[in-house]
Amino acid sequence: MMRARLLSLLLLSGMALPSAARAQDPARQNYVRPQVVAVGGTDSIGLYGTKTTSNNLINLTISNSGGWGVGFTSASIPNMTYPAGLPYEHMVRGGLWIGAKVLCPDCDTSAHGQRIAVSFGSQDEDGGQSTPLTEYTPLPNTASNRISERSNLANSPFFSKFAVSEQDLVARFRDTPGNRVGSEPHVPLNVEVTESMYSWSFSFAESFVIQHLVIKNTGDLLRDVYVTHYTEMQSLNKAIYANYPASPLRPSPYSKKKLTYFPELRLIAENYCESPQNCHLERVPAYAGVMILGTHPDTVVNLNPKILTHKYAGTGLDEGTPYARVDDSEKYAFQQLPGDIEAQSPGSSDPSQWLTVGPIPSINRGDSVVVDFAFVGGMSPEEIKTTARHAQLAFDLNYKLPTPPPSPRMYARPVEQGVELLWEGSPDTTFDSTGPDGAQRDFEGYRIYLGPNQTSLKLIAAFDRKDTTGFNTGLDSLLLPEGPPVVVQGDTMRYHYVLKGLRDGFKYFTSVTSFDTGNPRIESLESGKTQNLLFTIPGPDSAQAARNEITVFPNPYRVEARWDARRFAKDHYLWFANLPPRCTIRIYTLGGDLVHQVDFNGATYQGDDHSRGLYSAGRDFGVKAPVTSGSMYAWDMISRFNQAVASGMYIYSVEELPSGKKHLGKFVIIKSDRQE
Numbered sequence: 001m002m003r004a005r006l007l008s009l010l011l012l013s014g015m016a017l018p019s020a021a022r023a024q025d026p027a028r029q030n031y032v033r034p035q036v037v038a039v040g041g042t043d044s045i046g047l048y049g050t051k052t053t054s055n056n057l058i059n060l061t062i063s064n065s066g067g068w069g070v071g072f073t074s075a076s077i078p079n080m081t082y083p084a085g086l087p088y089e090h091m092v093r094g095g096l097w098i099g100a101k102v103l104c105p106d107c108d109t110s111a112h113g114q115r116i117a118v119s120f121g122s123q124d125e126d127g128g129q130s131t132p133l134t135e136y137t138p139l140p141n142t143a144s145n146r147i148s149e150r151s152n153l154a155n156s157p158f159f160s161k162f163a164v165s166e167q168d169l170v171a172r173f174r175d176t177p178g179n180r181v182g183s184e185p186h187v188p189l190n191v192e193v194t195e196s197m198y199s200w201s202f203s204f205a206e207s208f209v210i211q212h213l214v215i216k217n218t219g220d221l222l223r224d225v226y227v228t229h230y231t232e233m234q235s236l237n238k239a240i241y242a243n244y245p246a247s248p249l250r251p252s253p254y255s256k257k258k259l260t261y262f263p264e265l266r267l268i269a270e271n272y273c274e275s276p277q278n279c280h281l282e283r284v285p286a287y288a289g290v291m292i293l294g295t296h297p298d299t300v301v302n303l304n305p306k307i308l309t310h311k312y313a314g315t316g317l318d319e320g321t322p323y324a325r326v327d328d329s330e331k332y333a334f335q336q337l338p339g340d341i342e343a344q345s346p347g348s349s350d351p352s353q354w355l356t357v358g359p360i361p362s363i364n365r366g367d368s369v370v371v372d373f374a375f376v377g378g379m380s381p382e383e384i385k386t387t388a389r390h391a392q393l394a395f396d397l398n399y400k401l402p403t404p405p406p407s408p409r410m411y412a413r414p415v416e417q418g419v420e421l422l423w424e425g426s427p428d429t430t431f432d433s434t435g436p437d438g439a440q441r442d443f444e445g446y447r448i449y450l451g452p453n454q455t456s457l458k459l460i461a462a463f464d465r466k467d468t469t470g471f472n473t474g475l476d477s478l479l480l481p482e483g484p485p486v487v488v489q490g491d492t493m494r495y496h497y498v499l500k501g502l503r504d505g506f507k508y509f510t511s512v513t514s515f516d517t518g519n520p521r522i523e524s525l526e527s528g529k530t531q532n533l534l535f536t537i538p539g540p541d542s543a544q545a546a547r548n549e550i551t552v553f554p555n556p557y558r559v560e561a562r563w564d565a566r567r568f569a570k571d572h573y574l575w576f577a578n579l580p581p582r583c584t585i586r587i588y589t590l591g592g593d594l595v596h597q598v599d600f601n602g603a604t605y606q607g608d609d610h611s612r613g614l615y616s617a618g619r620d621f622g623v624k625a626p627v628t629s630g631s632m633y634a635w636d637m638i639s640r641f642n643q644a645v646a647s648g649m650y651i652y653s654v655e656e657l658p659s660g661k662k663h664l665g666k667f668v669i670i671k672s673d674r675q676e
Contacts, residue, residue: 047138047145047146048063048064048065048138048146049063049064049138049146049147050062050063050064050070050077050147051146051147051149051169051171052077052078052621052622053167053169053197053199053209054084054167054622055165055166055167055199055200055201055528055530055531056084056166056167056199056200056201056205056206056207056208056209056528056530057082057083057084057206057207057377057455057530058080058081058082058084058199058207058208058209058375058377059078059080059081059082059084059621059622060078060079060080060197060209060375061077061078061079061080062147062169062171062195062197063121063134063171064138064139064141064146064147064171064172064173064195065121065134065136065137065138065173066095066096066119066120066121066122066134066135066136066173066193066195067093067094067095067096067121067122067134068080068091068093068094068095068122068231069091069092069093069094069122069231070093071092071093072089072092072236072244072245072247072249072253073245073247074245075238075244075245075616075619076617076619076621077621078621078622079091079092079093080288080375081621081622082207082286082288082377083207083286083377083379083454083455084454084455084530084622085453085454085455085620085622085623086286086453086455087237087238087239087619088235088236088237088238088284088285088286089234089235089236089238090233090234090235090270090286090288090377091231091232091233091234091288092232092233092234093122093231093232094122094229094230094231094232094290095120095121095122095123095134095230096120096121096122096136096193096195096213096227096228096229096230097118097119097120097121097226097227097228097229097230097331097335098118098119098120098175098189098191098193098215098225098226098227098228099116099117099118099119099189099225099226099228099328099331099332099335100116100117100118100189100222100223100224100225100226100332100363101114101115101116101222101223101224102114102115102116102117102189102190102219102220102221102222102223103220103221103222103223104220114223115187116328116329116332117187117188117189117328117332118189118328118331118332118335119135119136119175119186119188119189119191120134120135120230120331121134121135121136121173122134122230123230123325124230124232124352135175135176135186135188136173136174136175136176136193137173137174137175137176138171138172138173139172139173139174139192140172141170141171141172146171147169147170147171148169148170149167149168149169149170150162150163150168150170151163151165151166151167151168152164152165152166152403153166153406153531154406154426154430154431155406155408155409155424155426155427155430156406164196164198164212164399165198165199165200165210165399166199166200166201166528166531167197167198167199168196168197168198169196169197170194170195170196170197171194171195172192172193172194172195173192173193173195174188174190174191174192174193174218175188175189175190175191176188187328188219189217189219189222190217190218190219190220191215191216191217191218191219191222192215192216192218193213193214193215193216194213194214194216195211195212195213195214196210196211196212196213196214197209197210197211197212198210198212198399200401200403200528201407201527201528201529201530201531202403202404202525202526202527202528203526203528204390204401205390205391205394205401206528206530207376207377207378207383207384207387207390208374208375208376208377208387208388208390208391208394209374209375210293210372210373210374210391210394210395210399211229211372211373211374211375212370212372213227213370213371213372213373214368214369214370215227215363215368215369215370215371216366216367216368217363217364217365217366217367217368218365218366219365220365221362221363221364221365222362222363223361223362224358224359224360224361224362225358225359225360225361225362225363225369226332226335226336226356226357226358226359226360227356227357227358227360227369227371228335228354228355228356229290229292229354229355229356229373230352230353230354231290231352231353231354231355232352232353233257233259233268233270233288233289233290233353234253234254234256234257234270234350235253235256235257235270235271235272235284235286235288236249236253236256236272236284237272237283237284238619240283242568242570244619254350255350256272256273256274257270257271257272257273257350257351258270258271258272258273258279259351259353260381262385262388265291265385265388265389265392266291266292266293266355267289267290267291267376267384267385267388268289268290268291268353268355269287269288269289269376269381269384270287270288270289270353271284271286271287271288272284285379286377286378286379287377287378287379287380287381287383287384288375288376288377288384289375289376289377289384289388290353290355290373290374290375290376291355291373291374291376291388291391291392292355292357292371292372292373293372293373293374293391293392293395294371294372294395295357295360295369295370295371295372296369296370296372297369335356335358336358336359355373357371372395374388374391374392374395376388376391402432402522402525403432403525404432404514404515404516404524404525404526404527405427405430405432405442405443405514405515405516405527406426406427406430406514406527406531407427407511407512407513407514407527407528407529407531407532408423408424408425408426408427408446408495408512408514408532409423409424409426409491409532410422410423410511410512410532410534411423411488411489411491411493411534411627412510412534412536412627413541413627414536414537414538414539414541414627414628414629415498415538415539415540415541415544415629416504416538416539416540416541416544416629417500417501417502417503417504417538418498418499418500418501418502418538419498419499419502419508419510419536419538419627420496420497420498420499421448421496421497421498421499421510421512421534422480422486422488422493422495422496423446423493423494423495423496423512423532424491424492424493424494424495425494425495427443427446427514427527428441428443429441429443430443430514432516442516442517443465443514443516443517444464444465444467444469444470444515444516444517444518444524445462445463445464445465445470445473445475445514445515446462446463446464446475446478446495446512446513446514446515447459447461447462447463447512447513447515447526448460448461448462448497448499448510448511448512449510449511449512449513449529450499450508450509450510451508451509451510452506452507452508452509453507453509454509454529454530454533454622454623457509457510457511457529460499461497463475463477463478464515467517469517469518469524475495478495478496478497479494479495480493480494480495480496497512502538503538504537504538504539504540504553504575504577504632505537505538505539505553505561505563505575505577505632505634506537506538506562506563507535507536507537507563507614507626508535508536508537508538509533509534509535509536510533510534510536511529511530511531511532511533511534512532513526513527513528513529513531514526514527515527533624534624534627535615535623535624535625535626535627536626536627536628537614537626537627537628537629537632538629539575539577539628539629539631539632540577540578540629540631540632541629541630541631542581542602542629542630542631544578544631545577545578545579545580545629545630545631546580548577548578549578550576550577550578550579550654550663550665551576551577551578551665552574552575552576552577552652552665552667553574553575553577554574555574555667555668556667556668556669556670557574557637557667557668557669557670557671558670559670559671560572561573561574564613567613569637569638569644570612570613570636570638570644571612571613571636572613572636572637573610573611573613573614573634573635573636573637574634574635574637574667574669575632575633575634575635576600576632576633576634576635576652576654577631577632578631579600579602579631579632579633579654580602580631580654580656580657581601581602581603581630581631582599582600582601582602582656582657582658583599583600583654583655583656583657584597584598584599584600584654584655584657585597585598585600585633585635585652585653585654586652586653586654586655587635587650587651587652588650588651588652588653589648589650589651590648590649590650590651594640595639595640595645595650596610596635596638596639596640597640598610598633598635599657600633602628602629602630602631603630605628605630605632605633606625606626606627606628607625607626607628607634610634610635610636610638611634611635611636612636613634613636614626614634637669644671645669646669646671647669647670647671648668648669649666649667649668650666650667650668650669651664651665651666652664652665652666652667
């Protein structure tokens with residue numbers, strides 16, 4: 001009776017399902033960096049790698065060496081962005097610490113038969129390094145030997161009956177001997193860790209990602225085990241940097257944070273804050289945080305949250321102090337410290353966050369313990385607390401959440417002033433094994449969404465079966481006309497819907513979701529919009545383009561087009577439209593100087609290096625490349641010498657391939673004096 005149980009718990013809890021780069025420290029030169037090396041044979045070690053969650057509103061990058069995030073060092077790899085698709089980062093990096101007293105019968109008598117050992121996946125003195133320092137080594141995982149992916153969605157290419165969520169990312173690593181950290185050789189605990197990230201896209205769970213850690217002892221008895229989640233939260237808006245992540249970032253994002261601890265939720269939340277007097281939340285309006293969910297077995301676990309200013313080991317901090325964290329004994333002593341939530345004033349310090357569970361009394365050889373954390377987001381303090389409660393409830397239910405039918409696999413065909421959506425019908429017959437009556441087909445209908453970005457989608461239309469539930473509109477109006485089957489990328493299309501009255505050249509995001517019937521004990525559930533979200537650009541298709549003259553719009557281009565207002569110079573662009581399927585575009589000044597030349601192929605065009613403002617694979621993580629009509633090309637008004645072109649009239653030539661037929665035209669650019 002999982003649905004009923006979920007509803008009861010929600011009601012009891014008052015919830016409802018929501019419809020600079022730092023200076024390099026010379027002392028770090030002896031740290032071991034991840035390398036692809038063989039230890040104990042070629043089959044005993046995996047390849048170092050990272051992977052990013054992409055199923056809901058949190059894009060979080062993990063590694064298979066015990067760390068998360070890569071610092072503000074990559075435009076293409078996010079650390080923790082929320083909401084997905086917007087330029088808000090919330091984390092620099094973090095890593096897993098495990099510390100314990102290890103039974104060692106061969107230790108000298110002064111050690112009392114035990115040694116102290118700590119293994120870590122990242123430290124807060126990593127500075128601006130893109131590769132965190134780690135004492136963990138990847139274990140073989142999949143054919144790629146990196147991080148595996150699986151899904152409980154029946155129509156996902158990663159479907160697995162062993163999946164827990166809509167997107168599971170699974171990394172395996174161990175601490176190994178031989179890594180040298182500073183002057184102290186790394187002596188391992190001999191643990192193997194399986195790290196699983198769980199995410200769901202429907203509304204109840206779209207703003208959290210679960211981190212499920214299974215820690216197995218493969219060596220001697222471990223006593224008084226502590227597990228620490230180190231994370232350096234820090235929000236910034238990537239859009240304010242013309243060439244992110246050029247180093248150093250100016251203005252520096254560091255020390256602009258406000259940290260709040262909610263003890264009842266075991267949550268540390270962070271938001272952008274420039275000073276105690278003014279946070280300027282409009283620059284980064286979202287909140288992000290990390291929390292402890294619990295352990296299995298359910299041991300008596302103390303919570304030791306610490307929010308403290310960066311204190312770099314070996315740079316003015318005396319060894320032996322409780323915050324030194326230079327050698328294993330000091331790291332372990334740091335883990336044992338009671339909770340220390342220091343008052344932090346934005347602008348005066350750059351604190352890191354540490355959440356510790358322990359002591360876990362003992363872990364015998366071959367036994368495992370489970371410790372779960374969550375990364376959470378929200379657009380206000382109350383919203384992030386609600387998200388945290390949802391994550392905690394998911395943990396309490398052992399992640400056996402009632403689920404809606406999956407979103408269909410969807411495709412788009414842009415046309416002049418519109419987009420035709422097509423999708424297959426697998427959700428119609430999907431079995432729901434989480435309902436109160438066991439496995440059953442409870443699919444009810446489809447909803448169609450449209451918006452300027454993936455966080456501003458609005459309901460455009462809804463269709464449901466003719467039964468006793470809903471409006472009984474029926475699905476017949478969505479069916480494709482009779483005729484030869486329409487097959488796209490191997491999927492046979494069953495339904496379609498045409499979005500009309502759109503503007504050519506503008507960005508539109510669209511999604512089709514599925515929803516179920518619900519029952520007297522729980523409301524109808526709807527699939528996540530991010531499952532099949534598409535980025536589309538309306539414009540004439542090939543047949544429409546063949547009937548029209550080649551054109552440039554807007555013409556004249558005045559300062560900024562409506563679609564690229566308030567952007568950097570390299571993010572502006574204008575459109576060539578009604579192009580032949582293959583052609584060469586050349587742009588000249590009135591004096592005959594070649595400004596720009598490009599070979600255009602409408603079958604493959606999805607934006608390129610000359611339309612960064614339209615789409616950039618490196619900057620727009622979590623956003624699929626746009627689906628274009630095949631007859632339009634975006635130019636950023638940057639010359640072949642990488643300079644912004646001046647105001648004036650330009651001549652263009654479009655040469656059809658392979659015929660060689662040429663089309664000539666002209667357009668005008670009128671720009672302001674402001675260039676960023």
